[in-house]
Amino acid sequence: MNDRVNKNRIGVVIASGGTGGHLFPAVAVAQEFRNRLGAKISFVTTARAMALEILQRYQFPWQIIDAGALKGQGLWRRLATLAGLPGSILQAQRVLRQESPDLVLGMGGYSTGPVGVAAWRLGIPLAIHEQNAILGFTNKLLARLADRIFLSFPDADGQVDSDRTIWTGMPLRPEFIHPQPMERPASPQTLLIMGGSQGAHQINLQMLAALEFLREWRQQLNIIHLTGLADVDLVKNGYAQADFPATVMAFTPDVAAYMAQAHLVVCRAGASTLAELTALGRAAILVPYPYAANQHQEKNARWLSEAQAAYLLANQDLTGAGLAALIKELLDNPVKLADMESRCHSLARLEAAATMVAECQRLITSTTPKELD
Numbered sequence: 001m002n003d004r005v006n007k008n009r010i011g012v013v014i015a016s017g018g019t020g021g022h023l024f025p026a027v028a029v030a031q032e033f034r035n036r037l038g039a040k041i042s043f044v045t046t047a048r049a050m051a052l053e054i055l056q057r058y059q060f061p062w063q064i065i066d067a068g069a070l071k072g073q074g075l076w077r078r079l080a081t082l083a084g085l086p087g088s089i090l091q092a093q094r095v096l097r098q099e100s101p102d103l104v105l106g107m108g109g110y111s112t113g114p115v116g117v118a119a120w121r122l123g124i125p126l127a128i129h130e131q132n133a134i135l136g137f138t139n140k141l142l143a144r145l146a147d148r149i150f151l152s153f154p155d156a157d158g159q160v161d162s163d164r165t166i167w168t169g170m171p172l173r174p175e176f177i178h179p180q181p182m183e184r185p186a187s188p189q190t191l192l193i194m195g196g197s198q199g200a201h202q203i204n205l206q207m208l209a210a211l212e213f214l215r216e217w218r219q220q221l222n223i224i225h226l227t228g229l230a231d232v233d234l235v236k237n238g239y240a241q242a243d244f245p246a247t248v249m250a251f252t253p254d255v256a257a258y259m260a261q262a263h264l265v266v267c268r269a270g271a272s273t274l275a276e277l278t279a280l281g282r283a284a285i286l287v288p289y290p291y292a293a294n295q296h297q298e299k300n301a302r303w304l305s306e307a308q309a310a311y312l313l314a315n316q317d318l319t320g321a322g323l324a325a326l327i328k329e330l331l332d333n334p335v336k337l338a339d340m341e342s343r344c345h346s347l348a349r350l351e352a353a354a355t356m357v358a359e360c361q362r363l364i365t366s367t368t369p370k371e372l373d
Helices: 020-037 049-057 075-099 112-122 137-142 154-159 201-217 229-241 255-261 271-280 293-305 320-331 334-346 352-365
Strands: 011-015 040-045 062-064 103-106 126-130 148-151 165-167 189-194 221-226 246-249 264-267 284-286
Touching (some): 011 075, 011 112, 040 049, 075 112, 126 137, 201 229, 201 320, 264 271, 264 320, 271 293
Parallel strands (some): 011 040, 011 103, 189 221
16 A cells, blocks of 8 residues: 555645635635545745735644746746746745655645646645636646646636646635525625725725715615725725715625625626635626736636626726616616526535545555655
8 A cells, every 4th residue: 555645644735825815725625635634734825914814814834935926027027036936946845845745736826836846846746726717827837747637617628638637616615615504684785895805996996986876775785895905994985985884894704704695796706706606606796807817817707607697897897887787787686686696506616625635635645655855
């Protein structure tokens, strides 16, 4: 029998970016590894305050490496990142030698590239997860090295010529898979505005502009607005000046509870957000981030909109008046909302984390371990 399964605990290093969009799915898989296999988990990430806060909350140890972006940056930033890449890979190799894991799992973000290359160089089994409907730059490169390639969207399969791909969906935390039961009163209707863990400035501005067109709905709406840190004071002041009641927060790790209350969600089209919407079956107005690499958020959003599970509103078409009209149109049509919710929930893949862990376990047990010199 493989020596890897004879040790007391399986060891897994998870490389993840420092935003909630990367870390929360990574945490979901880490929890599944820990709960199902009793695995020893360690994260490798970048030095973002949000990353450290999330990992502290879920009690996972981490190490930090230096890593930066190549895509979507100016020439000098790209050159600086390229110049620092060998050092980042060496940092990652030192971490992996120290941890001596049975598996490395790359969940996207800046740290995934160096850690994935380091795992390949050291002969450690490597699995990667692609969040979006279009493979990112780093995962296109790592797909050549990885032993398993997990996909959130079925359409992404054709972008990788490999029999190592598995459509798992997006890993979700337990609170989205098994939400606390709660009643949603018919009135007031809850409208959740959110832009991902870092917020969305244009959505924030246009929602404030929409308030004058929602004046007659003032008593019918329970607005919850997650702004991101940069805009929280601006948005709080905007609601106060409009004399419009709202719950305004920069960010909350308890998104599941607020999303479960919502009758309608206005948000970007990040892959994590869309998976959360499908898990809870919530109707949404999706405003894809226009500067996402390869327009992947638009492709993500079309997956739901083409199934009539969400409404796609292009960022260039986002205005206060238009947003208000769409909010009223949808909230004034409970039959339409219920149909969108049903269609949205039908797209959910709630077993993503469990599928990934089971496949990773098979990979570990079928791989001959190597000594890490």
